[in-house]
Amino acid sequence: EAGVVQSPRYKIIEKKQPVAFWCNPISGHNTLYWYRQNLGQGPELLIRYENEEAVDDSQLPKDRFSAERLKGVDSTLKIQPAELGDSAVYLCASSLNLAGRRINEQFFGPGTRLTVL
Amino acid sequence: GENVEQHPSTLSVQEGDSAVIKCTYSDSASNYFPWYKQELGKGPQLIIDIRSNVGEKKDQRIAVTLNKTAKHFSLHITETQPEDSAVYFCAALISSGSARQLTFGSGTQLTVLP
Numbered sequence: 001e002a003g004v005v006q007s008p009r010y011k012i013i014e015k016k017q018p019v020a021f022w023c024n025p026i027s028g029h030n031t032l033y034w035y036r037q038n039l040g041q042g043p044e045l046l047i048r049y050e051n052e053e054a055v056d057d058s059q060l061p062k063d064r065f066s067a068e069r070l071k072g073v074d075s076t077l078k079i080q081p082a083e084l085g086d087s088a089v090y091l092c093a094s095s096l097n098l099a100g101r102r103i104n105e106q107f108f109g110p111g112t113r114l115t116v117l
Numbered sequence: 118g119e120n121v122e123q124h125p126s127t128l129s130v131q132e133g134d135s136a137v138i139k140c141t142y143s144d145s146a147s148n149y150f151p152w153y154k155q156e157l158g159k160g161p162q163l164i165i166d167i168r169s170n171v172g173e174k175k176d177q178r179i180a181v182t183l184n185k186t187a188k189h190f191s192l193h194i195t196e197t198q199p200e201d202s203a204v205y206f207c208a209a210l211i212s213s214g215s216a217r218q219l220t221f222g223s224g225t226q227l228t229v230l231p
C-alpha cells in the first residue's frame with residue numbers, strides 16, 4: 001500500500017516568491033493534515049481537513065498561507081509571498097476518522113524541505 | 118496554551134542498554150498519547166500509542182506508561198540496537214479552542230552506540 005506522497009521533496013526560493021506543496025493522502029483516508037516542522041522541533045499543525053472541509057485552520061497564517069482540498073483527496077498548501085522565517089519542513093499526514101470512533105493513527109509523508117533565501 | 122514537555126533533548130546509550138524518554142502534558146482532558154520515530158529525511162512514523170483507559174502498553178522491545186493523575190507518560194526501549202537511533206517525539210491529543218489536535222513535544226535525539 002502506498003503511503004502519503006508529497007512533492008516536491010526540496011524547494012529553494014528567494015523571499016517574496018510564491019511556493020506550493022502537494023500532498024496525496026493514503027487511499028480512503030478522509031482526514032488530511034498539514035504540519036510545519038521547524039529545525040529541532042516537533043510538528044505543529046497548520047490545518048486539518050475532514051474530506052474537503054477545513055475544520056481546523058486556526059494556526060494557519062492566513063495573510064500569506066492558503067490551502068485547498070477541492071475533491072476531498074489530494075491537497076495543496078501555498079505560501080505567497082514567502083518570508084525567511086518560513087524555512088521549515090512541511091509535512092502532510094492523513095488518517096481515517098469516523099464519527100463517534102476513537103482517534104486513529106496519523107500517517108505522515110516524507111515532507112517538503114523549504115529553504116527561503 | 119496547552120503544551121507537551123519532553124525530556125531529555127538528547128540521549129546516548131550503549132547498545133543493549135535501555136532508554137527512557139519522558140513527557141508531561143497540561144490538558145487533563147487528553148486521552149490519546151502516541152509516540153513517533155523520525156529518521157533523517159523522513160516523516161514521523163508511529164511506533165506505539167496509548168489511550169487513557171490503560172496505564173501501560175508493550176510491543177516487543179517498546180513500552181509506554183501513562184500516569185493520568187500526574188499527567189506524564191514515558192517511552193521505554195529495552196535492548197537498544199543501533200537502528201533505534203533516531204529522533205523520538207511524544208504527542209498528546211489536546212484541546213485547542215473548539216477542536217482537538219495532536220500537540221508534539223520538542224523531540225529526543227537518541228543515539229545508540231555500538
